[in-house]
Amino acid sequence: MRLEWCRGGVSALVHQRSTESSTAERAASSEEDARLRDRLVFGDEDAFSEVYEKYSCLVYTIAVRVTRDERAAEDVAQEVFLSFWQRPFAFDAAKGSLRGWLAMIAHRRAVDLVRREEAHRRGNQDPQLSMAALGGGDPVADQVTDADTTHRLRAALRTLPEPLRHAVTLAYLHGRTYREVAMELGLPEGTAKSRLREALRRLTVALSNHAHD
Amino acid sequence: MTGTFSHEAISQLIGAWAVDACSPEEADLVQAHLRRCDICTTEARVLRETVADLGGDDLRPPPGLGARLRTAAHVRRRPAPRAPAYAKPYAAQVAALDLTLSTLDPGGWQRIAAYEEMSVHDLLAHLLATDSLVAAALGVPVQPPMEPGTNPVARTAVVVAQERERPVEQTLRAWRDQAEALCRVLPRRPGDATVTLGFPMVVPDVLLARAFETWIHTEDIAGATASPAATPLPENLSPMADLAARMLPKVTARGFPDGGLIGLHLTGPGGGDWTIPAGRSDDLGGVPDAEITADVVEFCRLVGGRRDPATFPAVISGDTAVARRWLAAAPKLAPYP
DSSP states (O other), X not given: OOOOOOTTHHHXXXXXXXXXXXXXXXXXXXXXXXXXXXXXXXXXXXXXXXXXXXXXXXXXXXXXXXXXXXXXXHHHHHHHHHHHHHOGGGOOGGGSOHHHHHHHHHHHHHHHHHHHHHHHHHHHSOOSSOGGGGOSSOHHHHHOOSOHHHHHHHHHHHTSOHHHHHHHHHHHTTOOOHHHHHHHHTOOHHHHHHHHHHHHHHHHHHHHHHHTO | OOSTTSHHHHHTTHHHHHTTOSOHHHHHHHHHHHTTOHHHHHHHHHHHHHHHHHTOSOOOOOTXXXXXXXXXXXXXXXXXXXXXXXXXXXXXXXXXHHHHHHTOOHHHHTSEEETTTEEHHHHHHHHHHHXXXXXXXXXXXOSSOOOTTOOHHHHHHHHHHXXXXXXXXXXXXXXXXXXXXXHHHGGGSOTTOEEEESEEEXXXXXXXXXXXXXXXXXXXXXXXXXXXXXXXXXXXXXXXXXXXXXXHHHHHGGGOTTOOEEEEEEESTTOEEEEEESSSOXXXXXXXXXEEEEEHHHHHHHHTTOSOGGGOOOEEEEOHHHHHHHHHXXXXXXXXX
């Protein structure tokens, strides 16, 4: 497959993202994130509750999607929020949104858990969280509800050519490294890297477009 | 430039990094590259925001999880002590300093953090000592017991000597427990009781003074140990700046025997406007001799003795000489040494 970069590269992506909300709105949102972080620094329990109320569905949903195990997802969510309370300086509002950062930490922890379970499974063939069980079908479509965000996500994923969709699904939902993606799809490692990057670039554009539908 | 560490090589990993599909070593390489490459930082940020949308947010965690987390949070890290509204700035600064100290390694505790001789451990002992003057005045038992009339310098000498013989963890626990006890006793004390720290202050003001000093020393410690620090929340900074404005005549009066008025305009969140007598006169009528406009955080650092008045950035109108003389006296409000 010949990869085609989004026209305009990064600047086009940024433009797409920036059309979602005005500069002033994003600055206000960043200030709000920074304040919430600072309230945690100053030991404000109410701020902890606010962070949980605002982002618990996001963090928990990511954890469920990746681990496919509600107990494990609960553990992941617990660690994400408690580690933010314990080390609030780990988040820097200058580098991105709190939403994006919490989603990143949730995904990272969920993937680590799945990889550990996978290694364990290889050892004793008795998985609690088996990536092997996740093989067939459309992992996202299998789980989606009618919620708007998942509708947007499903629609955005459908816009991707199959090779890109397959690569990003393996990496994001199944916790595969790009090397494992390359191996499973019979690709050179460089191609696997390129497909992941291109898939995310196209999803950025598609999700932005859906936001305006 | 090409090779493993080149922009070209690292930028190809950005997509994989954004979905956590790199090896830990590669993820470290990307993180290091992002600290110095604006192009990749921009792309990484955009792709990360997209990845945040990939999982959706349509599933609700089990109902009891939030309550369990709030309980677990107390065990991981103590929240700010419960305190009456006037003591919330102090409680907040205690929580922030505790956070900074909780991340220090043993070497960090021995770094010189202030006054050219006080280590982080000493500085915490100094805070423990000065807080203990307030605690003792309010009837909280303190260790070692205190003679009436003990001043902050004498008390600091005793407590620093005591704490140097103890592990840092014990000093930390003693300081934090005393702060909790102090906040707990406040609702039972009359608001018009006074405590002498340099000069007599009502209890709400003395708690603001403790918040102020705890903040300044948190910055000392963060600076000495390359730790992050946050400036006080605006709602806590505002009363601290107000305390400084109200107390400054006590230290500027000697330099202004004929009186004078200063218009002080502190900008930024938590700032405000004050008209302050430079001398002892309480007469606030008339036009200020000088108007000074400065950033509220920087002004508080000046008052805390952490900025050089000679180079302090301020916009001055009116009598510049008066304004500079007044600014030069401001750091004298810092109670120690």
